[in-house]
Amino acid sequence: MSRPTEASGQAGDEEGAVLVDARDLERFLASVEQRAFRIARIVLRDDEDALDSVQDAMLQLVRHYARRPAAEWRPLFYRILQNRIRDYQRRRQVRGRLFAWWPAFASEEEATVETDTAVDAAPAVVDQLMATQALAELERQLAELPPRQQEAFMLRNFEGLDVAQTASAMGCSEGSVKTHYSRAVHTLRQRLGDAW
Amino acid sequence: MVSTNNDSHPRNALEQRSRTLFEASVRNLSADIRSRLTQGRHAAIAGLKQPQPATLHKWLPAAGAAVVALAVTAVLFTGAMLRRPASEATLAADDLALLLEDDSLDLIEEIEFYAWLDETRSDRS
Numbered sequence: 001m002s003r004p005t006e007a008s009g010q011a012g013d014e015e016g017a018v019l020v021d022a023r024d025l026e027r028f029l030a031s032v033e034q035r036a037f038r039i040a041r042i043v044l045r046d047d048e049d050a051l052d053s054v055q056d057a058m059l060q061l062v063r064h065y066a067r068r069p070a071a072e073w074r075p076l077f078y079r080i081l082q083n084r085i086r087d088y089q090r091r092r093q094v095r096g097r098l099f100a101w102w103p104a105f106a107s108e109e110e111a112t113v114e115t116d117t118a119v120d121a122a123p124a125v126v127d128q129l130m131a132t133q134a135l136a137e138l139e140r141q142l143a144e145l146p147p148r149q150q151e152a153f154m155l156r157n158f159e160g161l162d163v164a165q166t167a168s169a170m171g172c173s174e175g176s177v178k179t180h181y182s183r184a185v186h187t188l189r190q191r192l193g194d195a196w
Numbered sequence: 197m198v199s200t201n202n203d204s205h206p207r208n209a210l211e212q213r214s215r216t217l218f219e220a221s222v223r224n225l226s227a228d229i230r231s232r233l234t235q236g237r238h239a240a241i242a243g244l245k246q247p248q249p250a251t252l253h254k255w256l257p258a259a260g261a262a263v264v265a266l267a268v269t270a271v272l273f274t275g276a277m278l279r280r281p282a283s284e285a286t287l288a289a290d291d292l293a294l295l296l297e298d299d300s301l302d303l304i305e306e307i308e309f310y311a312w313l314d315e316t317r318s319d320r321s
Contacts, residue, residue, distance in 0.1 A: 026241050033233045034222050047229065055236035062240045135217040157211050158218045189210050196210065 020066045028073050029058050032159075036077070039154045040085055042139050049088050057081040074161065075168035082151055082169065134196070141191045145184055148172075152180035153188070 033054060040050035057080040065076050142150055148170070155166045156177070166181075167174045207215070 020244065022241055022244055025244065026237060029237045029240065030234075033237055034225055034230065035218075037225070037229065037233055038218065038222050051229070051232055051236070054233065055240070058236055058240035059243060062244050066244055131217060131220060134213075135221055138214050138217060157207075157215055185208070185211065188214070189208075192210065196213070 024070060025062065025066055025073075028070065028077075029061075032074065032077060033058070035159055036081055039158060040081065042142055042154070043085050043150065044088055045143070049092075053081060053084040053088055056084045072168075075165045078155055078159065078161070078169035079171060086147070137192065137196075138188075141188055144191075145187060148176075149180045149184035149187070152177055153184035156181050 036054045036057065037050055040053045041047065044050050044053065057077055060080045061073065061077050065073065068076065142153065145153065151170055152166060155161045155169055156163075161169060163174045163177050166177045170177060170180075
């Protein structure tokens, strides 16, 4: 049984800060890391960028918020992750603009973005193939949603955050979360069709 | 068809199916990805147990690297920027700063989150 760890950093003096049990924090990270990777991967469409953004979010959570109450970790973690994802997207756009005139850089960038999915497609059964295709179509349509709708849909539906937690992770009101989510579902239903 | 999950959020067929597909894709993550996520988690937890160096020491190597990188990049792109209008050159400089920055959003994240938290708490009280 591990004992609470005296975390480094300034968080200990903050109101509401608590002692950290490293094992609690590790269990929390283990419970979110794979889903967080898939969410980041859907948006960034690149394994390395998705891995880096999840690792950044884990590091930042531990460094700055480890001593916050455990109930705050999930929305905080996803808030940091969403910021990291946006940061990677912006950097990619900037790189694209800066190196557009340099064919070698441009083609390398495109090749990175098109890296194949990390999902292991080993079982070559028809159901598996159909599921893979359906998932690919869902990811394609999700990627075309406005960013806030994308976030609301993935946090609510994939990660299972409730409205208050999603609002915390997105830094907006609960009403906005409901609006973004409902628009996302509506648009996806239209684009994916009744059969989906 | 509409059902309800554990946070009383009603789910229609699209929401259920997309959730099922997502869960399957998480279960089917490759061993390599799982392993790298585990390594990342261990590295993050290790940071909890180690004392952080003084702020100035922590930033010195990063600041040095950033200055060198900025100087090299500035030399490389000076010609291209000089041929652009002034506003575009300023934008390009901002872009370079973005590419070179690392943790600049940390403080913003903290301020935004706690401002939001305070607002929510005062709304509820």
